[in-house]
Amino acid sequence: MNQLEILRESLGQCDEIILDALIMRNRIVEDIMAYKEANGLQILQPEQEAKQKEWLEKRMEGRRHKDEVSDVFECIRTNSKRIQARKLFNYNIVLIGFMGAGKSTISDFLKNVFAMDVVEMDQIIAQRQGMTISDIFETYGEQYFRDLETNLLIEMQSRSNVVISCGGGTPMRECNVVEMKKNGRVVLLTAKPETILDRVKNNHDRPLIENNKTVPFIADLMEKRRAKYEAAADIIIETDGKNELEICEELVHRLRTMDEEK
């Protein structure tokens, strides 16, 4: 063997070690998830990620290729999250609820903890139309916007294991709910009108309440929508006084319990 062949063989041995370690690591990730579930422990423990990053920072201090190694570990972490998400949910998670209930916020949190893709319906519609939601309402009217929502939901049938953050009015059309349920579980987030007002009062992207930011108006519209929201929901989560972690933890437990009962 010449020198090059020897080096290549050594490299191949490194790859074998990495491969075995990755296979073992992925199995451990699944085992940890199973252990947490079997023992009723908290599924989401974001502080673990901070600990792992701290460990890597220390281990790589003053070493060459720190950025490259960090990049690989970032990728490993992301894929571990995906493995957990796929083990927990083999369907889309569809978030519905009144404006300000926290659909976008909770989607974002799920994206961070499970590396799940998020389909933020309002954002995609606004991007594709090249205008804000308020401008779409003003220029083309509400029905036009509602048709865009329906078409986007139909498009989502080809996706799996994604979080779909709906607009507040999306479940008002029955055909939309049919689409949501084809390959998704529907999670209704609720909050009291006072909480909603507090959350949306400084925002100007919601044309339906822009000139009516009062508790009675919000309570009235919420009441008009309640029956359809509740009919669409597989599970309902009250969000008043809860933070994102608490809401997501409840979401995971409730969905898993529902799956076990099926």
Ligand SMILES: Nc1ncnc2c1ncn2[C@@H]1O[C@H](COP(=O)(O)OP(=O)(O)O)[C@@H](O)[C@H]1O
């Ligand atoms: N559980 C919560 N606790 C406190 N504030 C929240 C919570 N959920 C959302 N918010 C805040 O309320 C506002 C509206 O939330 P958002 O996620 O945009 O609602 P939606 O998408 O349902 O309209 C945001 O400013 C967000 O930070």
Ligand SMILES: O=C(O)C1=C[C@@H](OP(=O)(O)O)[C@@H](O)[C@H](O)C1
């Ligand atoms: O409730 C509604 O009918 C709407 C809610 C909005 O989304 P958020 O619930 O994310 O604010 C947005 O889709 C549009 O302004 C209409």
Ligand SMILES: [Mg+2]
């Ligand atoms: Mg939103």
